[in-house]
Amino acid sequence: MEKIKSKGYAMFSKEGPFKPYEFERHAVGDNDILIKIMYAGICHSDIHQARSEWNEKEHYPMVPGHEIVGQVTQIGRNVTKFKVGDYAGVGCMVNACKDPNCDTCHGNREQECPDAVFTYASHDKFHGGEITQGGYSNNIVISEDFAIQVPKTADMEKVAPLLCAGITTYSPIQFSRIREGDKVAVAGFGGLGHMAVQYLVKLGADVSVFDVSEEKREAAMKMGAREFVDVSKDTEFFKKHLNKFHFILSTIPAKYDMSAYLRMLEFGGEFAIVGLPATQNLPSISLHSFVFTPNRKIYGSMIGGIKETQEMLDYSVKNKIYPQVKIIKGAPDEVAKQITEAYNTIVDGKVQFRFVIDMRDL
Ligand SMILES: [Zn+2]
Ligand SMILES: [Zn+2]
Structure with missing residues (x-):
């Protein structure tokens, strides 16, 4: 199966800055969907991880981003939850064991599964141990079970941060x-x-x-x-x-x-x-x-399981509960610079309230 070519923004060391970066993602499996990313939010956790502030294993180049919304452009042959053209969201995790004997997966708390794979800088044992890359990019491949359905009535510019914040x-x-x-x-x-x-x-x-x-x-x-x-x-x-x-x-x-x-x-x-x-x-x-x-x-408390994330998204869209966002967009070099600056603004507590990167032209 063909690997998927991706373009994104990465940090190459904990000092930064962000630069445009090309990489590959695993092929679209039978249960997977390919999402063309429209918007990705910048979470404070992205900064901690990109700057290696949580004492975790370092993985560079790192493409952060776990607040993702986009449109489905390809589906695997077993996929039933999405059609091409649907809107989909991705939050902080992209996989877990899904074993019926796993208490956490079975209890809809996949984020606690010992085999949980997080959206970036995480070891993906289900794909040969590759290190995941996140949403500051133009596409992502994910199992349909870990993608969130986004109603087309949602305010797409603002919906991404719901997936983490x-x-x-x-x-x-x-x-x-x-x-x-x-x-x-x-x-x-x-x-x-x-x-x-x-x-x-x-x-x-x-x-x-x-x-x-x-x-x-x-x-x-x-x-x-x-x-x-x-x-x-x-x-x-x-x-x-x-x-x-x-x-x-x-x-x-x-x-x-x-x-x-x-x-x-x-x-x-x-x-x-x-x-x-x-x-x-x-x-x-x-x-x-x-x-x-x-x-x-x-x-x-750490994020929420997939079932609860879907509930939250439906509730938020229905009640028009959205973050206040500041959009970053422009030519790739300019966007990379703006992300680097946005990190400092967030650390200084000066943003009201969420930066969202427009990925549509990448
Ligand atoms: Zn987050
Ligand atoms: Zn599990």
């Missing part, structure tokens, strides 16, 4: 069973945070937002938050909110004081962590904080 925040909100009237907080108001606020407001929760950039206050209030707390100005911010929240979702991608957030939870309240700072910059929390702020629960 959307599901990453939607999933813990479901897991913690947030309901109308619950007092909740979102810590970190960036790409993930601004999705979380929209889902929580839609559910009728009473939402407070904590962030370090005063410039984001207006957007938070417009999205329906009750209050915006600029924690850069007031390190004692937690004192005004002691024991107040039923649920706090932390999307913070840098070091922060976790015990301050724990103290804002009510008895039995839940603190869900989705933001993953660089390894050298991890927040920590002492056992004392747990014991002296008793009976509060902390858990981490």
Whole structure:
């Protein structure tokens, strides 16, 4: 079978910058679809991985990108979920074992499968150990089971970030069973945070937002938050909110004081962590904080399974819940430069809220 030729944008070392890059993908198998990528979002995780900040094995050249939407241009002969011309999305994973005896696959939590293959910089044992390449490119080959159906009524320019930022925040909100009237907080108001606020407001929760950039206050209030707390100005911010929240979702991608957030939870309240700072910059929390702020629960959450991702996408499109995006487009050299710059803007917390790369002309 013919390998698929691809063009994309890669980092060749952890220092960067991005440059146009040509490579090959595995052939379209019987259960696979080929997607011509239209848009790819830039996630903060892309930056951590492209810069080797998570102590993972380095794979360069690396084409990041796990927020992907495009159009199906070819299907394998066993494919039933997609037709040529349909719109499809790809998120953070492209394969898992799918063995009925695998608890995580069977339980629709493929992201936890020991054999899960992530969308880029991941060892693909199902394709001879090739290293996957992500969505900052013009096409991708994926098993139909791991592709998400995107209704043609979706706003294509904005839909891609739902595949990571959307599901990453939607999933813990479901897991913690947030309901109308619950007092909740979102810590970190960036790409993930601004999705979380929209889902929580839609559910009728009473939402407070904590962030370090005063410039984001207006957007938070417009999205329906009750209050915006600029924690850069007031390190004692937690004192005004002691024991107040039923649920706090932390999307913070840098070091922060976790015990301050724990103290804002009510008895039995839940603190869900989705933001993953660089390894050298991890927040920590002492056992004392747990014991002296008793009976509060902390858990981490990692994207969501394929079934839940499809649910999230359908829910978001139906309710018109989308990220606010800034489109990167132009000639390939220009786009490569803009991606490199976008990374710095995101790390500085200055983007409102998601960069999306237009791949249609690549
Ligand atoms: Zn992501
Ligand atoms: Zn499995």
